[in-house]
Amino acid sequence: MCPKVFRHALADRVFHWLAAACVVTLLGTAFLPILGLKFDWVMLHWVAGLLLIAAVLFHLVRALAWQDWRTMMIYGADFREAVAIVRGTLRGGAGEVPKLGKYSFAQKLIHLCFTLVVLASAVTGALMLAHVETPWWRPNPYLLRDATWGFVYVVHDLAALTLITMVMTHVYFALRPEKLIFTRAMLRGWITRAEYEEHHDPKRWQVER
Amino acid sequence: MELLRVSRDAYGREVLQGLSWDLIYVFFAAGVALIVLHALYRYFVAKR
Numbered sequence: 001m002c003p004k005v006f007r008h009a010l011a012d013r014v015f016h017w018l019a020a021a022c023v024v025t026l027l028g029t030a031f032l033p034i035l036g037l038k039f040d041w042v043m044l045h046w047v048a049g050l051l052l053i054a055a056v057l058f059h060l061v062r063a064l065a066w067q068d069w070r071t072m073m074i075y076g077a078d079f080r081e082a083v084a085i086v087r088g089t090l091r092g093g094a095g096e097v098p099k100l101g102k103y104s105f106a107q108k109l110i111h112l113c114f115t116l117v118v119l120a121s122a123v124t125g126a127l128m129l130a131h132v133e134t135p136w137w138r139p140n141p142y143l144l145r146d147a148t149w150g151f152v153y154v155v156h157d158l159a160a161l162t163l164i165t166m167v168m169t170h171v172y173f174a175l176r177p178e179k180l181i182f183t184r185a186m187l188r189g190w191i192t193r194a195e196y197e198e199h200h201d202p203k204r205w206q207v208e209r
Numbered sequence: 210m211e212l213l214r215v216s217r218d219a220y221g222r223e224v225l226q227g228l229s230w231d232l233i234y235v236f237f238a239a240g241v242a243l244i245v246l247h248a249l250y251r252y253f254v255a256k257r
Contacts, residue, residue, distance in 0.1 A: 034230050089254070146218060150225025154213070157228035161236040168240030172247070 004190040005207050007102070015059045016186055022052035023118070023163060030160055046132050049125045056122055071102050074112070077204065078105040101204030106173075107182070113166060121159035124152045 008016075025048040029041040063069045077098075082105040084097050103111070130143040144152065174183045181199070185191050196207065214226040 031233055034233065089250070146224050150227075153227035154225065157232075161228065161232050164233070164236045165240040165243070168237070169243050172244045176251075 002208070003193050005193055005196040006189060007185040007191055008189050010189065011062065012059075013186055013189060015055055015062075019052060019055050019059075019118075022048045022055065023167060026052065026121075027160065027163060027167065031164070042132060046125075046129060046134065049122070049129070052118070053122050053126060056118060071205075072108055072111055074105070074108050077101065078108060081105045099201035099204070100199055101201060110166070110170060110173075114170075117159045117162050117166065120155055121163065124156035124159065127152050128156060 026045060029045040029048065033039065033041050063072075078101075081098050081100070085105075088097060127144070129137075130140045133139050141149075173179050174186075181191050181195050196205075210231045211229040212232070214229055215223045216226050218224045
């Protein structure tokens with residue numbers, strides 16, 4: 001029996017860390033100049049945005065065509081897991097929490113939130129590329145009406161601001177001692193057989209023996 | 210605190226420019242609050 005259980009393929013880990021680097025660069029180049037740190041941020045911002053869009057498209061195609069996208073869907077068992085956690089919380093931490101599938105309810109929920117927020121920022125950001133001069137196109141601020149641009153800006157800003165809160169909490173949970181096995185899996189790709197047996201339900205996440 | 214940033218176009222009409230940057234501190238504070246609440250919960254309640 002293999003002592004390690006394979007959790008994330010190299011392509012998925014590279015996607016995760018590339019997307020993370022892009023999001024941090026985008027947040028830094030968006031908000032640091034507003035907070036008073038002046039530097040030439042525009043080119044860094046749109047290059048990181050283009051990289052993020054390419055990474056998201058790669059992940060989307062890979063997840064839909066080559067991977068089992070259903071492992072990330074939220075099902076009844078996930079809601080039962082969430083109810084058990086809330087019930088345990090209300091009872092002061094007591095009570096049994098069911099073993100996880102490949103991903104916990106919280107992991108699926110944060111993935112869904114990142115999907116919505118990153119897609120919103122990517123689509124609106126792609127439209128806003130019409131404002132910048134690049135080697136490939138000339139600026140065209142008249143692509144949309146002023147009112148439509150206003151809506152695009154509000155959605156882009158809301159997505160960016162939401163990402164501040166989401167990145168902070170995501171990093172916090174990734175660094176919590178009890179969650180470090182998932183962070184290690186996102187770095188090295190595997191968890192140990194003992195960790196699998198302790199945390200995961202083999203009926204909900206079947207792995208090679 | 211303003212929620213939106215607006216400017217005026219050449220005809221003096223209001224044009225929406227996006228959300229107010231004052232909200233940066235609100236979303237940052239929300240992140241800090243979530244982290245602190247969870248850490249306190251784990252420390253005082255869940256470890257029992």
